[in-house]
Amino acid sequence: xxxxxxxxxxxxxxxxxxxxxxxxxxxxxAELLEQVGILPYERVQVVNVENGHRLETxxxxxxxxxxxxxxxxxxxxxxxxxxxxxxxxxxxVPLPVEQPWxxxxxxxxxxxxxxxxxxxx
Numbered sequence: 391x392x393x394x395x396x397x398x399x400x401x402x403x404x405x406x407x408x409x410x411x412x413x414x415x416x417x418x419x420a421e422l423l424e425q426v427g428i429l430p431y432e433r434v435q436v437v438n439v440e441n442g443h444r445l446e447t448x449x450x451x452x453x454x455x456x457x458x459x460x461x462x463x464x465x466x467x468x469x470x471x472x473x474x475x476x477x478x479x480x481x482x483v484p485l486p487v488e489q490p491w492x493x494x495x496x497x498x499x500x501x502x503x504x505x506x507x508x509x510x511x
Contacts, residue, residue: 397481398426414463420454439474457502
């Protein structure tokens with residue numbers, strides 16, 4: 391038996407751009423993906439702090455060091471530039487769960503730089 395557990399989280403990522411005409415997904419700065427351990431094309435849940443919208447899509451690699459958080463395709467209808475997002479990835483974990491379970495959680499500033507870790511990387 392397995393349970394789905396939070397594995398990685400970018401907290402208060404700021405939307406830097408929207409491209410409704412792109413074929414979908416969310417573009418995330420490659421360095422942020424690497425630091426929290428989200429893989430390109432991995433399914434992510436995105437929660438918009440400003441309007442409460444939730445969506446699932448997949449992450450794609452943005453320019454390293456750019457701070458890019460871009461909503462693409464239909465995802466672009468769920469926010470606007472400057473909105474704060476919570477981006478989460480999950481893992482299927484066998485029960486019983488090894489304790490302690492510690493996801494990588496990074497808090498970002500307004501330029502999408504990591505300012506602190508809620509849990510250590």
